[in-house]
Amino acid sequence: MVDQRRYSAFISYAHHDSRWAEWLHHRLETYRIPKGVYNQGGAVDDAGQAPHPLRPIFRDREELSASTQLGDVLQSALRQSDALIIICSPASAKSHWVNEEIRYFRKIHGPTRLFAFIVEGEPYAGDDTECFPAALLEPVEAGGPSLEPLAADGRPQGDGKRHALLKLVAGLLDVGLDRLVQRDVVRRQRRLRAITGASLTGMVGALSLALYAENQRRIAVDQRALAVRNERMADATVDYLVDTFAIANPATENPNTITARTILERGAAGIETELADEPQIQARLYGAIGRIYRNLGLFDQSQNMLEAGYARLDGISESAVSNRLDLAATKFLTSDFDAALSLTGEALQQLKSEENPAVPLMAYAHELRGSIFKLQLKFDDAIAQYETAMALYAQADDDQLSEIARVNVTLGGMLTLLERYDEADERLTAAYDYYAEKFGANHIDAARVLNNLAYLSMMSGDLATADERSANVIAVYERVLDDSHPDLATIRLMRGQILEAEGDLAGAAGAFRAALSAYEAAYPQGHYETGFACVHLALVLSQQGQTDEALALMDRAWTEYDAGYGGLHANHGDLEVNRAVILARAERDEDAAQACQEGMGILNETLGPESPPTLALREQCVAIGALPPQAALDLPISPN
Template sequence: MPTRFRAFLSYSHADAEWARWLLRRLETYRVPSRLVGTQGAHGQITARLGTFFRDRDELPSSGDLGSSIRGALDDSAALIVVCSPSAAQSRWVNAEVEAFRAGGRDDRVLCFVVAGEPGSADPAQQCFPPAALAPGSDGRPVEPLAADARREGDGRERAFLKLVAGLLGIGYDSLARREAQRRQRKWSMVAAASLAGMAMALALAATAWVARNDAQRRQAQAEDILGFMLGDLREKLTTVGRLDLMRSVDDKATGYFATLDPRDLSDRALEEQARSLTGIGEVRLGEGNHDAAMSAFREAHARSTALYQRAPDNGQRLFDLAQAEYWIGFVALEQGRHDDTGVWFRKYKDSALKLAAMDPDNFDWQREVAYGHHNLAVLDERLGRFADAEREMRAKRELYRKWLRQRPRDLKLRYEDANTAAWLGLMSARQGKLADAEGFYAQQVAGMSRNAAEDPANAEWKEVRIDALILLTDVQAQRGRLDQARASIATATPLAFALARQDPANNGWQVSPAICRWWQAQLAMTADAPAAGTLATEATAILTRAHRAEPRNERVLSWLVRARNLQAQLALAQGDAASAGRHLAAARTLIDPAWRAGHNEALRLWLARTWLLEGEVAQQQRQGADAAARWTRARKLLEDDAATGVPFSRLDPLVRVLHHLGEDVEATPHRQRLDAAGYIPMQPFPPAARVAAQ
């Protein structure tokens, strides 16, 4: 039966680059002339392979994903599977193989291996989807027809010819022999043309033509070499740890690209350069070299702009331009240049809106609008404009709510929606709207719990679910809902320890159990002080190991300071000022250099809390002047940089400091804000008692 497509190309999102390369090669491949018109196993061989279906690009805008793919599979003569560990774990790739084989076409499934290890007993290295290995309709095992594009296999070019031979239904040796003959004829033609060119070089016009082509050839050769250096070579240098050589390669490439005028380059050259420069920028950003990253992203932006101006109706070019705008804004954000960040993030959002309008059925382009709202919310949050950040996040959430009604089984979409709910919870908490914050965090927990239940092997869902439960515990504790807080952290704790055991080398996963123990200790302080002490000690030990593994990780440092502070509080409650002082000295050793290196709100808050506790230690030791000095420093720190009002997160320690200093009048409006928010302190505020110097 005639089919519309020569083959259906199935692949996982992680292998999109391979899929694009393979599609270009297949659609432009010319069958050797001596094979055209002969019979292959699947019919008469034509000069071109025909049309291919790549599921991510050619879906009709029906919204019925299942029927669209099944229709394309039924209308395809063969199925090409780009095989890798990612493909082997992709339920969509597996479903496409199952659907194709259900038509009784087991022998028309062609595998193109790009990564992993065929036949490996290690599931993490297996590259074939389970459906490709399932027995046929006759119950006999199926051996997939595979071309191995890995360097240790057939290599990319030989694997491609094997794949073409499978599509044509001829032997690989026959095709390879014809290809060799064609190359010989091509080189003979090139040699003849070269001789003719040498004869024509006697003419001035011919000389100019040759010179121009020579320049283009050299540029093409240079860019091919750079493409290799920025692709395969970079990967190898990263693997062996030669980051110094990789940086040199990137510097040379950046310098070379900067000498070229984008207006003089072909579209393909511009696309390749923009892609290479973006990769260079991301590497530089990962190294913390913001200036070099910005330079690369600006060069990528110049080329993307030139491409878009050549074809303003081309949505892909507008998409690439938007990505360059985002990266420039992101680097500006990291550099603290917030005005520039706002300019570029707004450009990105404007481009996203144009992109979405170009094709309302392209879901990937629609999501760019949501990301535009998110970026501006991040900037507003960084500047303390929490109401503005909340508005942007609510606009983003409305989009996700609509999309989830259309795609209720999309786990990635549900994950992004749950994270948006968490952001709304954070913005609500920053504004003192604790009940709203609890509601949003509960929504995040519900979304991630559903994801974890429907895809229990996905570690990302587990990690985010744990974080969501910790956030929920925090706001429940602030509202005085301690039983609910204990229940939330009790749910999170075994999940956190199980995830940590799953990969002991993942330092981020080792921190979550410590945070759970910290909260268990905090919630047990008044009811069971010995148990709280044991839990706090365990949290400190875990966090100390994590800090040794990543001494520059600010999240780990912040939680280790919290753990030391909690141990100091427990020691103070037992009248052991000396032990409390030692814990606080350890905390200061961590936080003082971090604060000197760069200020942020989290460091400010925990440095102030440390000074507050040091004052209480001095008070217990009857060193009134020292206590007053430390509380005064804490007060200044908490009141600084608060022109639009003291942030809600600072109010609890500020009220405590003011009461210690006997400043009842100053403390009153802050307590009123806490009361209005429904805030209930876990430890009562100290009575006002002015400290006299001794």
């Protein structure tokens, strides 16, 4: 008798392969099925939720730790499992218990839901390297042909770890492998595009570093270093800034039209001559103007001002360390990661050598290093730096709760991109609760965290929650931000992605057009974020058969990337792969193949052939038939 279903599958394995069993168990139970691949058929559980078709998975070492009747429990679990997964290796082929589990499952369920997952050895070898257990190959009827099991080959020379997992998932769900691979690649491509793109759509934590540098300077320098300076220095600084705003010639300068940049340039020019005998004041003013230039996106001017300020400081003072971190933030925002890491490393070395170091500065240095590692795809290193930063902020004498919340936002965004959704939700919710309690739910800072939570909901497949959260964010943004503000454009871009995932292509196109208009107004000289909007809109239009307009938008995106990145970037390669998708939909197969080849050439040059984004986009080219499958299998498979 077959008991009522309790497990989606039973993993049978030898003790030698326990690490493989643990990995496979985790990957199956946490695998997020791409939208549109699997139809639940309307089934719901006791809580009214659609059950996950790959949960729970039975793994005996995991499930039987408290059992004293292994035989009965094993047999019950086998009866209640929809499928049997056999981890195949020479060890499992020789295992008495693996063979017995296969025979019992076949007796109850028959031979059709048996799935072999090869991790070691050779199939059909007939010697000590044989990986298939004998019970797996036994004929259905005595004297009949041997059974040929469905097999996914996780070995590097076989399907590879990732593709073997997808092959197994397709078999368990009884869906086409090609369809699953294509949908899975599209999902991973969207995630990896967000990682490699400097804006990290919906992830606003890293971009707050520029604003934070100003705040941190006030805390670490104004409250510490400047507190011990004499009143004359403070008065002199204020007098200089006030004089900077004085109109040199009222007959020729209109106070209603004079620009902030004009005032900055006038102030910077006068520091050298008018304050030649006041190096401390010069350093302070150069630093302030340098940070303002950075916040305006004028990075060359920012670097020049900060370097001029540093030249007037004692190299071992706290002010000098703060200056180095300001410059590191500027280098970070210009993607000069090596220089930023060197500067933060120097700052940390100096701070750690002091008897009473400025703890907030140490925390900020680690936070900045975490953001650098994140954009370099060194996620373990990034997480370690963020954790260190939060621990230091918690140790600081001053109230650093807002800094901890900001790091939680950044870390939560990265964990979302890594599909560690529960951890991301914990981080982002903590940050949102802090901002909502301190400022109110309708404050811009709370809305920005809600923006990240909306992105988390979208990436985890909870489109209804993502839709609700994004609508709330837009309501706040539209009330407090100009229509051309890039944050408003970004949330509109995300809303378009949500609508596209829900199948509302017309609504998605409208949202993408609104985002594009806002980015155009925010960045009239061109910007990579404007290019992102062009790509998203082009992909939707291509699904509606508007190929010519879609391809024109891809050309526009290339120009925007050139303007935003200042040279060839990995996103140029991503763009060409997406161009291939559009061409393939229009049945222009030769053009699609050419676009994929060009895109992969750019990705190999900028990221390397073995980087996760390169591998994911190569799979996309294979999925649309623009590259042969062997081209993907020639590259090593990521171990995770």
